[in-house]
Amino acid sequence: MATSKCSQAGQQLWAKMPKVGGYTRLCFAWSVIGFLVHTNSSYRITHQANAELFALTYGSLVTELVRDHEDPIEVNKQLDKIGKSIGVRCVDEFLAKADVAGLGLASQCQSLRDTAEVVARMGFRMFLGVGAECGAFSQDQKSFSIYFHDNPLSTFVELPPAGDDQMGDDLRKLKYSNIYCGIIRGALEQVNLKVDVTLVQCTLKGDEVNEIRVELKEVLADGAGDDYKEE
């Protein structure tokens, strides 16, 4: 039932798309697939989406971007942008489902520490099926890191060696999983937290663990009561 609703909406959206280029279409297709994947890997629906399909689709998205933009820095930006539009959407789904599943989201998050816990422990498990840890809080409690070992996006990925001109540019600067940053940024922005997110460590570059640094810039006033503000 839900699927037919989805596909109807999808068709409508698709019909509106002819004026945009192939790239936007690709993004759209990916977000649909991404949506299907994390719908399936949520708590309530027990069967899992195919992780290989997920990883390969993301891989072709990234390589397509690399081919289009050439400059890895620009690719990082694009990934972040795509991620943001995913994050903006999936925060609602997350709050709805996490609540339904009754997994300890008893009340609102009181501090950034709570938010970090929720994002790392529940968000990652729900959408990606991997566990993540949060830690390394700064003195002023305004930034923290998310650590995770298994990165479902980079299952088959091996970055080409530095001297390899096949892709034209030095892909050492590419942040392959930069989409996570966008997703977290988008999701937290929806709940009035303006954050800066960067991928600090990546297992693809030989680091021990994947680390995402989240830095709180400000709590947006809009829509939030005084009692909701930090500290």
Add this chain to the structure above:
Amino acid sequence: MAAVPVLFVIVGKNEPLYEAEIDTSTGIHSSSSGDLSTRQNYFVLHSALDLVEKSAWTTNSMYLRVVDKVNHQQVSTFLTAANVKFMLLHSGKGEEVVKNFFNEVYQYYVKLSMNPFYKFDTPISSKAFDTRVRAAARAYLS
């Protein structure tokens, strides 16, 4: 007979994609085999390509066994589903041994081709692939 290093080559549609010469002898390696024999090895492998295509039609399995023999050297071949040829030049290893080696390499090859940064039918520059293949060769062929 001195232990001749084996030569493993992956051949794509138009060009060799990967090659590794692996010295499987555990003892002191002889320096007698020089430039000449290397060139001869390539010649043997190249001339075996036609025979590979011929024998591909004679069997259903991917492993084509020994397709060519020149003096003491034999060329074993494995054909992947996408018609990429794994060729091994050796001096009479057991068929099963070579088969196991090919199967192992095939796994690595599949893993490599799943990498979004690897384009099909292009030279393989992955270091990880190289070390894995060499390790497999040492494990199976020595």
